[in-house]
Every structure is written in C-alpha cells, then in structure tokens.
Amino acid sequence: MALGLLGRKVGMTQVFDESGNVRAVTVIEAGPCHVLQLRTIDRDGYDAVQLGFLDKPRRLASRGIRGQVARLDSKRSRTRTKAGVELLAKADCEPKRFVREFRGMVEGISVGQVLEVKQFENAKALDVTGTSKGRGTAGVMVRHNMAGQRATHGVKKVHRLPGSIGQSQFPGHVHKGRRMAGRHGNERRTQRNLKVVRIDADNNLLLVEGAVPGPNGGYVIIRETNKR
Amino acid sequence: MSQKVLNLAEKSSIKTDLPNFKIGDTVDVHTRILEGEKERIQIFNGVVIARAGSGSRETFVVRRIVASEGVERKFPLHSPKIAKIEVKRSGIVHRAKLYYLRDRIGKAVKLRERRSEKEEAAT
Numbered sequence: 001m002a003l004g005l006l007g008r009k010v011g012m013t014q015v016f017d018e019s020g021n022v023r024a025v026t027v028i029e030a031g032p033c034h035v036l037q038l039r040t041i042d043r044d045g046y047d048a049v050q051l052g053f054l055d056k057p058r059r060l061a062s063r064g065i066r067g068q069v070a071r072l073d074s075k076r077s078r079t080r081t082k083a084g085v086e087l088l089a090k091a092d093c094e095p096k097r098f099v100r101e102f103r104g105m106v107e108g109i110s111v112g113q114v115l116e117v118k119q120f121e122n123a124k125a126l127d128v129t130g131t132s133k134g135r136g137t138a139g140v141m142v143r144h145n146m147a148g149q150r151a152t153h154g155v156k157k158v159h160r161l162p163g164s165i166g167q168s169q170f171p172g173h174v175h176k177g178r179r180m181a182g183r184h185g186n187e188r189r190t191q192r193n194l195k196v197v198r199i200d201a202d203n204n205l206l207l208v209e210g211a212v213p214g215p216n217g218g219y220v221i222i223r224e225t226n227k228r
Numbered sequence: 229m230s231q232k233v234l235n236l237a238e239k240s241s242i243k244t245d246l247p248n249f250k251i252g253d254t255v256d257v258h259t260r261i262l263e264g265e266k267e268r269i270q271i272f273n274g275v276v277i278a279r280a281g282s283g284s285r286e287t288f289v290v291r292r293i294v295a296s297e298g299v300e301r302k303f304p305l306h307s308p309k310i311a312k313i314e315v316k317r318s319g320i321v322h323r324a325k326l327y328y329l330r331d332r333i334g335k336a337v338k339l340r341e342r343r344s345e346k347e348e349a350a351t
Contacts, residue, residue, distance in 0.1 A: 013242040013284060207237060
C-alpha cells in the first residue's frame, strides 16, 4: 500500500475516458515529496514519516527550518560529533513550504528519499484532505443543510430560519450541540474514495474523479483509501 | 501558472485534426453510435449556431430542421465519439451566437453563403 503524498490542487476540468465518455476530474499537482524525517517510537513516542512539498525560498526559512533539511555547522553539532553522538540523518534538500507527517511504520523508506506520484499506480481510489473554502458566517440552510420554512401559508420573515430549537420550561435551556448559524468552511475536510482517472508521472499530475476540498492552489494531503 | 498545468492535463483529450469551422457554417457531424456490439456512424447535418468553452471542455451546437421541427444537438468538440466534422458551406453572420434562428421559420432560416476568394474568382 502506498504511503501517501502531498500536493496542490490545480483545478477542475473534464477529460474523455476509453469509452469516450466525459469524466469531471480534479487535477492535483502531486509531489515530488522529500522524506524530511522519520519519527520512531523510541525517540518520539510514535512512528511516522515526515514529507515536504514545494521549495521555500531560503530567505523565508528560519535557520531552524533550514537546519531540519540540511546539515548546518554549529557549535552544538561540533561538540556533539566530538563526543561521539551520531547526528540525525538529514534530507539535504531545500526548505519546504508544506510539511506533513503520515502516521505509521513504512518499510524501505529513508530520509532524503523522493516520493513521486507513481506510487499510486495500483491504487483504485484515494482520500484527499484539504482545507475547505471559508464561507464566513452562514445560515443554517447553507451550514447544516436544513430545509428552511415555507414561502407562503403564513410564514413571515423566517423563511430561512431553523424553526424550533427546543422545548419549553422543561428542560428550560437549549441543549448543547444544537446546530445553528455561524462560521462555515475553512476547516480540514477529507473527500474519500475518489477514483484515479489518470496518472501523469512526467508532469507529476494526478487526475481524480470528482471534487476536492479547498480553493485552486490549496495544499492537499493524498492517501490511498482504506474504504472498501 | 495553474492554467498552464491544467492545459497539460487536458492535452491528451484534445484533438488536433479538427477542421476550422465557424459560427454559421453548415456541417456534417459524423458520430459513432454503438448498437449492441456493432459500431456505426450517424451523420447529423445542420448549422453551427454556437461554440462555447475552451480547452477540452469546448462544445458546439448544431441546429437543423427535421419535419418542420427545429432540432438542436450539443456536441463536446473533442469527444472521441465524433468521428469527423465536415464543413459543407459557410454562411455570412454577424453574431457569435445564432439563437435568433430559433424564432425564424421557412425561408428566413437560410443564411447568405460566404464564398472563399478562389471560388468567387471562378464565377
């Protein structure tokens, strides 16, 4: 099973499949991703693989971030090597814009390795995680898909309101968790079970059928689906 | 930049051997039709009244009169189900969309023909 990849949503378009039918696809620029760090149970308390996507200009990266991806000379590192401590392996690449960890142990992955979109070649379907577009304050019809009220039959000025939000003196308060209007969107969302339509390894492109959370240009996390 | 990447993704779906046809042209559209196992070609003849979209999403609308009833079909330009597009004649038009033809009946539907310079020299 493929580990996963970081990417960027390019936008939606349509392509024709083998039988000549139109398929609505989202184009994702997926990888290449450097393996920046390996988390281990002994050292960090959990197993994970840390990936980085897209180079970040060095002037925007702090010394700490640069030190994570490349070996920088410092007094501390000098004394540590002198004391015989083996320093952590570094990916030896440019600082990355988008860095995320994938939980779990994976065999045959080492720091500095470059992962590409090819790994999804045998994947039937993918899960894509992104940050959905922010909608600001939204009413209950938009935010929770409530039905609203009638246009006529005595309904006055409350056509898009939720209606009753509870009982009377017993319980005497509105129950916790009652769905109401408020901030909507700009949340982490996962679209599951998206079919792979095409993989373009030369251009690092991934075409999945259907929509993906977030605006064009938004960063996404791609994983093979565990949904049956 | 993202538009460039999108074009890359669409590239394989785009046909390069399309004839250069315009709004107002009368065309024969050869469409592939599957009947059970067998494939056959059906021709839809009519006037191109609209083109819309860009890239692999481009479509065009062909209008014809069948048994004094207007029939319009919208085709995806780059669809593999379209085997061929043949330009039969070109009409002189001053609109990008010929929706006004829908309100016309009989002789008024006909468009004045535009001839290429060569043909005109011959006549």
